[in-house]
Amino acid sequence: MKKIRYCKITILILAGWAILSAIGFLGKDTIYSRYTVDPVKTPYFVLVMQGIHDGIYPWSSDHESLWDKWEHLAELRRDEEQISATESTEPAVAGTESMAETEAVAETEQEEVRSFHPVDAGYFSDAVFIGDSRTVGLHDYGGLDDSTFYATVGMNVYNLWTEKFCEVDGEKVTLEEALKAKKYGKIYFQIGINEMGRGTLDGFMTAYEDSVEKFRELQPDAVIFVQGIMKVAKEKSDKDPIFNNVGIEQRNERIAALADGKNIFYLDMNEVVCDEEGNLKSSLTFDDIHLYGSKYGIWVDYLKENGI
Incomplete structure (x- = not known):
């Protein structure tokens, strides 16, 4: 069965x-x-x-x-999109954007902009400081022992890429060679006092901007901090036709304009080392230009309050 x-x-x-x-x-x-x-x-x-x-x-x-029904609906959607595209032709030709597009762009730009916030000493472990004698003082007295310093007395923006003043593995090399040898998370750039009285403001800024652009090329992932030129004491500023705070302010205004809030940021330590009149406090300097060794902590504290 x-x-x-x-x-x-x-x-x-x-x-x-x-x-x-x-x-x-x-x-x-x-x-x-x-x-x-x-x-x-x-x-x-x-x-x-x-x-x-x-x-x-x-x-x-x-x-x-x-x-069949899905295809029919798809055809209707395509027809509606074509009609919408036709209706929006005139404003598109005129070069205007819709409200939604404008808001989307604004939101994207807002998301990309970063702000300052306090950091600790460990923040500077992947930082490189580049500059002149003032940055040398920051190296000697600032206590940023985990950071890298490529700085030398008398350095200026015109000789920055030609002189071999950077020590890498016991050998003196150019700044370009040094930046190619290691990856950094932050670049702190402070230069400009030695260039005063040499060339024009526009010529100085051309060389300065070229240097910042080269930082971007050699260290594309690094945050770049362009630091204002530290001012001089009132006694020197009032008497010296070259090294004076009027000229420094002119340069700092141009340097500050390089900041984009995304990859390049402007820092001005003059906020914490200058008096109400905008002159370097005489109590902080031994020669009206450089800080006492014991006063570099003020600069370091300012940097710690302004991390990205």
Whole structure:
């Protein structure tokens, strides 16, 4: 009895398979024309099963399947997009932006802008300080022992890339060679006092901007801090036609304009070392230009309050 029962089930399965295959074969060029099937690898009854899954039934007279409906809706959407594009042609030609586009750009720019915040000494472990004798003093008395310093007395922006004043593995190399030898997270640049009285303000800024751009090329992932030129004491500023605070302020205004709030930031330690009149406090300097060794902590504390 079991054999007869199994035989009937097998016959029913084969008959059903044959019927579905016949339906699939007969409808392959009509109702199932959108489907592709390889008769060598896949039998035609698969077409019927795929059709049923998509809402196409063998007895459907209008052949209106879900596929047809989806395609119809897609055509309607394309038509609506074309109409919208046509309606917005005139303002696009005029060069205006939609409110949504303007807001999107504004939000993106706002997200990219970064702000200052307090940091600890460890923040400077991947920093390199580049500059003249004032940066040398920061190295000698600032306590930033984990930082790298490429600075020398008398350095100026015109000789910055030609002199071999950077020590790497016991050898004196150029600044470019030094910056290629190691990756840094921050670059602190402070220079400009030695260039006063030499050339023009525009010439100084051209060389300064070229240096900042070169920092970007050599250290593309580093945050660049351009530091204002530290001012001099009142006694020197009032008497010296070259090294005076009026000239320093002119340069600092131009340096500050380089900051973009994203990759380049302006820092001005004059905020903490100058008096109400904008002159370097006489109590902080031994020669009206450089800080006492014991006073470099003021500069370091200012840097710690302004990390990115």
